[in-house]
Amino acid sequence: MKAFVGKGVYGAIAAGTVSIFRKRDEAVRRIHIEDTEAEKQRVELAMKESTAQLQEICEKAGKEAGKSDAAIFEIHRILLNDDDYHNAICKVIEDQQVNAEYAVSTAADNLSEMFLAMEDGYMRARAADIRDISDRMIRNLTGVTSDQTISRNKAVICASEFSPSEIVSIDKEKVLAFVTERGSLNSHTAILVKDMNIPAVFGVGKEFLSVIKEGGEIIVDGFSGEVFFEPDEETRRRFVRKAEEDGNRKRLLQELKGRENVTRDGKKIDICANIGSIDDVSAALSNDAGGIGLFRTEFLYLEGSDYPTEEKQFIAYKRVLESMKGKKVIIRTLDIGADKQADYFQLKKEENPALGYRAIRICLTRPELFRTQLRALYRASVFGNLGIMFPMLTSVSELKEILAVCTAVREELAAQGIRYGENVELGIMIETPAAALISDRLAPMVDFFSIGTNDLTQYTLACDRLNPDIERFVDPHHEAVLRLIGMSAENAHKYGVRIGICGELAADMALTETFMRMGIDELSVSPSFVLPLRDFVRKIKINP
Ligand code: PEP
Ligand code: MG
Numbered sequence: 001m002k003a004f005v006g007k008g009v010y011g012a013i014a015a016g017t018v019s020i021f022r023k024r025d026e027a028v029r030r031i032h033i034e035d036t037e038a039e040k041q042r043v044e045l046a047m048k049e050s051t052a053q054l055q056e057i058c059e060k061a062g063k064e065a066g067k068s069d070a071a072i073f074e075i076h077r078i079l080l081n082d083d084d085y086h087n088a089i090c091k092v093i094e095d096q097q098v099n100a101e102y103a104v105s106t107a108a109d110n111l112s113e114m115f116l117a118m119e120d121g122y123m124r125a126r127a128a129d130i131r132d133i134s135d136r137m138i139r140n141l142t143g144v145t146s147d148q149t150i151s152r153n154k155a156v157i158c159a160s161e162f163s164p165s166e167i168v169s170i171d172k173e174k175v176l177a178f179v180t181e182r183g184s185l186n187s188h189t190a191i192l193v194k195d196m197n198i199p200a201v202f203g204v205g206k207e208f209l210s211v212i213k214e215g216g217e218i219i220v221d222g223f224s225g226e227v228f229f230e231p232d233e234e235t236r237r238r239f240v241r242k243a244e245e246d247g248n249r250k251r252l253l254q255e256l257k258g259r260e261n262v263t264r265d266g267k268k269i270d271i272c273a274n275i276g277s278i279d280d281v282s283a284a285l286s287n288d289a290g291g292i293g294l295f296r297t298e299f300l301y302l303e304g305s306d307y308p309t310e311e312k313q314f315i316a317y318k319r320v321l322e323s324m325k326g327k328k329v330i331i332r333t334l335d336i337g338a339d340k341q342a343d344y345f346q347l348k349k350e351e352n353p354a355l356g357y358r359a360i361r362i363c364l365t366r367p368e369l370f371r372t373q374l375r376a377l378y379r380a381s382v383f384g385n386l387g388i389m390f391p392m393l394t395s396v397s398e399l400k401e402i403l404a405v406c407t408a409v410r411e412e413l414a415a416q417g418i419r420y421g422e423n424v425e426l427g428i429m430i431e432t433p434a435a436a437l438i439s440d441r442l443a444p445m446v447d448f449f450s451i452g453t454n455d456l457t458q459y460t461l462a463c464d465r466l467n468p469d470i471e472r473f474v475d476p477h478h479e480a481v482l483r484l485i486g487m488s489a490e491n492a493h494k495y496g497v498r499i500g501i502c503g504e505l506a507a508d509m510a511l512t513e514t515f516m517r518m519g520i521d522e523l524s525v526s527p528s529f530v531l532p533l534r535d536f537v538r539k540i541k542i543n544p
Contacts, residue, residue: 001232002211006179006204008225009190010528013243014177014199015219015236018212018229019155021166028138031099039093042100043086046140050080053136072129072306079126080133085111101141108134116346125306128344132305156218160209164188164340165302172196172279177220179227181208186454186465186474188339191504192299194526195276197283201225203468253531257288261534263516265541270522271530272328274502277303278316281323283527288534291328293450293524294389294502295320297373298336306344307369313376321384330387330427330450330502330524333373335359339466354464359392364401374409381421389427389450394434396441403445431455431503436484443495449488450524453503457481476505482514489518500524509536516542 033039054077062070079085088111092103112127154176159166161182167189175198183189183202193200199222212218212229219228219239223246228235262268272293273284277300284292300308300316308316321329336345337358350356363370377388390402406426413420430436431452439449453476458465460481463474485501492499500522505511507525512533515523525533 001235002229004179004201004204004208004227004229006201006225006227007183007185008222009178009185009200009202010194010198010526011223011246012177012197012199013219013221013223013239013246014156015217015231015239015243016154016156016176018214018216018218019157020209020212020214021157021159021162021170022142023160023166028101028105029099030102033093033097033099036093036097039098039100039103040090042141043089043093043104043137046100046104046137047080047086049140050133050136051077053140054080054133072304075126076129076133076136076305079129080137085130085133101138104134104137104141125344128305131343156220158209158212158218160206162189164192164299165342167192168277168299168303172198177201177222179204179208179218179220181206182468184466184468184471186458186504188296191274191454191526192276194528195274195280195283197526197528201227253535256531256534256538259534259538261290261537263537263540263542265543267516267542269516269520269537270500271533271537272330272500272522272524273527273530274524275320275527278319278323280527281320284530285323287527287530289327289527289530290522291330291385292320292324293328293330293500293522295329295331296335297332298334298340301334301336301345302340302342304342307372310372310376310379313373314379317377317380317386318383321380321386324384326385328385328387330389330448331377332389332391332429333360333370333377334363335391337362354458354466360390360398360402361392364398367405370405371409374406375413378409378413378420378424379418381424382419385423386421387425387427387448389429389448391429391452392431392455393428393442394432396438396445399428399442399445427498429455429502430484430488431459433460433484436488439488439491440494443491443497446497448498448500449492450522451485451488451499451501451503451520453481453485453501453505456484456503457505460484476508477511481505482511485515485520486518489520493519498522507533509533512536513540513542 054073058070058073061073088107089103092106108130112130115123115127118124154174156177156179157175158179161180177199178193180202181204190202199220201220201222204227217230219231261271270290272291273289274294275281275284275292276296317331337347338353347357393399410420425447427446427448427450429452430439430449454465457476461474461478463470489499498521501520502524506523507529
């Protein structure tokens with residue numbers, strides 16, 4: 001048995017077999033090859049396998065999402081079987097006498113560069129498609145999965161680290177747990193995993209992948225952060241007991257469904273759920289969330305290889321709104337950038353991406369992108385109770401610009417005879433110190449505030465939320481952060497504006513009383529935290 005300790009991301013226990021997820025640059029090593037014909041045959045086989053997978057995905061997408069989504073995979077299938085693509089790979093194998101994986105990777109780099117240099121926007125967008133099909137080819141060649149279309153059984157997915165887009169690309173039905181060598185608890189990857197209720201441990205150390213073996217037995221304890229590879233009998237027994245206890249605790253919490261979030265002295269608070277995809281809505285409902293306090297829409301953008309169309313977004317937002325049956329649903333506009341990268345956005349590499357071109361800054365400088373999302377949101381608004389929220393705001397002028405775009409979108413829809421909800425609320429995230437400090441100026445312009453404590457903490461304490469090496473300097477209860485929250489709450493209420501917290505601190509029960517005393521109206525947390533938080537609120541008293 002080998003034991004590892006990392007940081008528990010989501011508290012639950014899983015036991016199963018290891019599936020190693022290697023990134024493309026980890027999977028692709030240059031190996032000198034004598035038998036080039038054999039390598040070319042491997043390419044043929046991988047092409048057949050990739051074509052069959054794309055066919056399957058294309059049919060699935062056609063049924064589940066519509067023709068325009070299926071078309072993307074059809075383009076992938078055509079590109080994959082194009083002679084130029086095939087010849088480019090074989091030429092690298094012949095000329096350089098290298099292995100098929102390396103040849104695919106090199107040919108993909110060359111071809112995507114060529115597409116990127118083209119004038120025509122349509123052709124430039126094909127660069128991302130080439131990379132996508134080449135990733136699939138490499139996965140099929142290496143037999144190492146980063147795509148669950150080729151991993152048949154549910155497994156514990158182990159990796160050096162995951163990016164948010166990698167997490168969204170993995171079929172959750174095939175995941176028992178996640179374990180990584182590196183990773184920060186405040187990263188979007190960690191947040192996503194938590195919202196999906198998947199047991200996970202991050203940061204178990206850099207020897208992990210070299211010790212474990214594909215298909216080996218593994219136990220993951222998301223509570224304590226412990227991971228056991230090839231556990232002994234005693235450890236197995238211990239974890240069966242622990243999993244049973246956890247199951248009993250969760251069953252008891254179910255009794256709180258339908259009950260109010262009210263303290264012993266009568267103070268109420270709304271407890272809502274954060275979601276990252278339509279799939280998470282069922283967890284929000286089964287945990288009896290009062291609504292959706294934050295739908296992070298960027299994951300719709302990360303799961304594809306091109307911008308999601310207005311129609312695709314409309315369908316997604318409509319589904320969430322309908323499923324929540326009139327309960328409040330706050331949908332946040334695109335917050336891409338920093339750790340959330342999609343190739344087709346072609347964002348430049350930045351020295352300080354968290355301080356860079358991100359979120360509302362992208363939307364305001366790429367108006368077509370913003371307009372498309374807002375049109376989809378307003379169109380969907382007739383199907384439920386929608387609030388639209390804007391991330392990463394720092395100034396009054398940005399907010400004026402945003403509100404003007406919203407007005408223009410509404411006017412455009414009206415002119416086209418397209419219906420939209422009359423009562424759509426507009427709100428902003430308070431997640432920069434600037435926004436908190438001018439919250440008295442911002443409050444009269446909006447319907448609600450929601451505090452993003454993940455970024456507010458990062459920007460206030462000057463601590464990159466992705467850097468696990470400085471975690472000991474990140475004090476989430478830092479007085480500066482709490483003062484900014486308190487100040488925002490006071491200013492919100494001065495203008496009759498509702499204020500919630502949707503960052504991870506919302507679930508921190510050591511602060512629940514403080515937040516309630518500040519007058520915070522809503523806490524929005526990962527779905528599985530709704531009932532434990534309700535349980536806690538019902539046991540406390542706010543007034544001495
Ligand atoms: C936050 O910053 O607290 C927040 C909720 O937004 P995100 O974690 O998506 O950046
Ligand atoms: Mg944020």
